[in-house]
Amino acid sequence: MFHRFAxxxxxxxxxxxxxxxxxxxxxxxxxxxxxLGLFNSPADYQQxxxxxxxxxxxxxxxxxxxxxxxxxxxxxxxxxxKHPLAELSAKATAPIGAGFTFLALVTGSLWGKxxxxxxxxxxxxxxxxxxxxxxxxxxMALNNAFDDPARGAKSSSILALVGFVNVPIIKFSVDWxxxxxxxxxxxxxxxxxxxxxxxAPLLLIGVGFTTxxxxxxxxxxxxxxxxxxIRTLQRRQAATGESQA
Amino acid sequence: MNGFLQIVRRDLHLxxxxxxxxxxxxxxxVIAVVLFPxxxxxxxxxxxxxxxxxxxxxxLLSSMLSLERLFQxxxxxxxxxxxxxxxxxxxxxxxxxxxxHWLTTGLPLIVAAPLLAVLMNLPDDGFVPLxxxxxxxxxxxxxxGAIGAxxxxxxxxxxxxxxxxxxxxxxxxxxFGVSAxxxxxGGFSARPQLLILSGLLVAALPLCPWAGAAAxxxxxx
Numbered sequence: 001m002f003h004r005f006a007x008x009x010x011x012x013x014x015x016x017x018x019x020x021x022x023x024x025x026x027x028x029x030x031x032x033x034x035x036l037g038l039f040n041s042p043a044d045y046q047q048x049x050x051x052x053x054x055x056x057x058x059x060x061x062x063x064x065x066x067x068x069x070x071x072x073x074x075x076x077x078x079x080x081x082k083h084p085l086a087e088l089s090a091k092a093t094a095p096i097g098a099g100f101t102f103l104a105l106v107t108g109s110l111w112g113k114x115x116x117x118x119x120x121x122x123x124x125x126x127x128x129x130x131x132x133x134x135x136x137x138x139x140m141a142l143n144n145a146f147d148d149p150a151r152g153a154k155s156s157s158i159l160a161l162v163g164f165v166n167v168p169i170i171k172f173s174v175d176w177x178x179x180x181x182x183x184x185x186x187x188x189x190x191x192x193x194x195x196x197x198x199x200a201p202l203l204l205i206g207v208g209f210t211t212x213x214x215x216x217x218x219x220x221x222x223x224x225x226x227x228x229x230i231r232t233l234q235r236r237q238a239a240t241g242e243s244q245a
Numbered sequence: 246m247n248g249f250l251q252i253v254r255r256d257l258h259l260x261x262x263x264x265x266x267x268x269x270x271x272x273x274x275v276i277a278v279v280l281f282p283x284x285x286x287x288x289x290x291x292x293x294x295x296x297x298x299x300x301x302x303x304x305l306l307s308s309m310l311s312l313e314r315l316f317q318x319x320x321x322x323x324x325x326x327x328x329x330x331x332x333x334x335x336x337x338x339x340x341x342x343x344x345x346h347w348l349t350t351g352l353p354l355i356v357a358a359p360l361l362a363v364l365m366n367l368p369d370d371g372f373v374p375l376x377x378x379x380x381x382x383x384x385x386x387x388x389x390g391a392i393g394a395x396x397x398x399x400x401x402x403x404x405x406x407x408x409x410x411x412x413x414x415x416x417x418x419x420x421f422g423v424s425a426x427x428x429x430x431g432g433f434s435a436r437p438q439l440l441i442l443s444g445l446l447v448a449a450l451p452l453c454p455w456a457g458a459a460a461x462x463x464x465x466x
Contacts, residue, residue: 145400173417
């Protein structure tokens with residue numbers, strides 16, 4: 001399975017088959033999640049209608065962390081086994097993860113304005129999400145900083161792993177530095193502390209965002225493979241052009 | 246160990262020949278801190294409140310400023326490849342480079358810090374924890390920075406890129422460095438913060454040369 005898809009052509013064929021299915025599942029999950037969340041769940045007794053921001057905010061924050069872990073995992077695979085697809089998928093994951101991180105920050109800010117009366121507070125979770133965004137941006141910048149894309153992929157893989165080791169340390173130190181945010185209420189030892197009518201859309205959108213990530217990643221990998229082919233063709237053309245002249 | 250000392254001696258020689266470079270880092274450190282009273286006003290109680298943070302942020306930036314040259318000069322004239330070929334583990338070479346970086350930037354920063362603390366009106370209690378925290382924190386900064394310096398070898402616009410890569414990773418050191426000083430000024434013990442700073446340093450000591458050497462290998466491939 002693992003080595004089967006080291007061949008880009010085989011992977012592209014596989015991707016072309018499953019892509020419409022993933023797209024359909026994504027639309028169904030996010031659509032039903034949004035319907036349940038926006039029309040079919042109660043407003044919070046304290047926060048009123050603004051609590052519905054949660055249905056985008058919390059899954060985005062999950063995805064921000066999930067994407068970074070996926071990226072670091074892909075980078076480890078790329079460095080250890082030199083799997084060509086792993087490099088591509090890490091590169092494809094970074095902008096999606098950065099997008100989810102940004103979405104989590106923006107929705108958090110929009111949620112914070114009515115709740116805390118301010119767009120931004122330097123609380124522990126917001127701050128560590130902001131740092132996570134910088135880590136994503138650093139990865140993407142390093143990936144694009146070299147004339148040779150292979151070199152950029154390798155260097156940024158090391159950076160992603162260094163960042164992955166650092167994420168818990170940064171999280172811990174920021175928690176120490178300041179804690180104002182409410183503690184986590186979905187994942188608790190005693191089971192979820194929110195009602196099922198609110199948990200269902202949250203989980204639907206969470207899974208929907210994951211399939212959305214897979215969907216966009218497939219598109220981006222196909223794009224990267226095609227771009228690589230074009231680059232090779234151009235290089236070959238330039239080489240033959242030179243030898244003729 | 247012998248190879249380690251030889252590289253340290255070589256790089257220290259090179260640093261001495263270029264003389265002014267490490268002084269320039271200290272000059273930047275001083276000027277960056279001196280800018281703050283102009284920015285926030287000369288009230289001594291405000292300056293005293295922000296002094297630990299300002300000194301730490303300025304130390305962080307000055308330490309980062311000289312990182313770009315850590316491998317770049319050797320990379321450009323090809324001696325980095327020779328250093329990688331010699332029968333000393335590349336990790337040791339990176340460690341030696343980090344040591345020299347700390348000796349030429351971290352150490353001068355620690356020496357200059359009390360003077361700046363006086364200028365910033367830092368309360369008397371804060372001096373000792375500031376020095377200890379800097380002594381524990383600046384080697385960690387050099388170690389973490391070495392990874393960034395190795396990663397940008399051969400890239401376009403290395404310096405700006407380096408700050409984007411390294412500064413987020415510096416945040417834990419900054420947080421505990423500042424809060425150690427704040428704790429003592431506030432009448433608490435700085436022991437937990439200093440222990441965590443030591444922990445960060447001890448964790449960085451083996452991991453950073455390892456990652457840095459991996460990055461150097463990518464760079465000279």
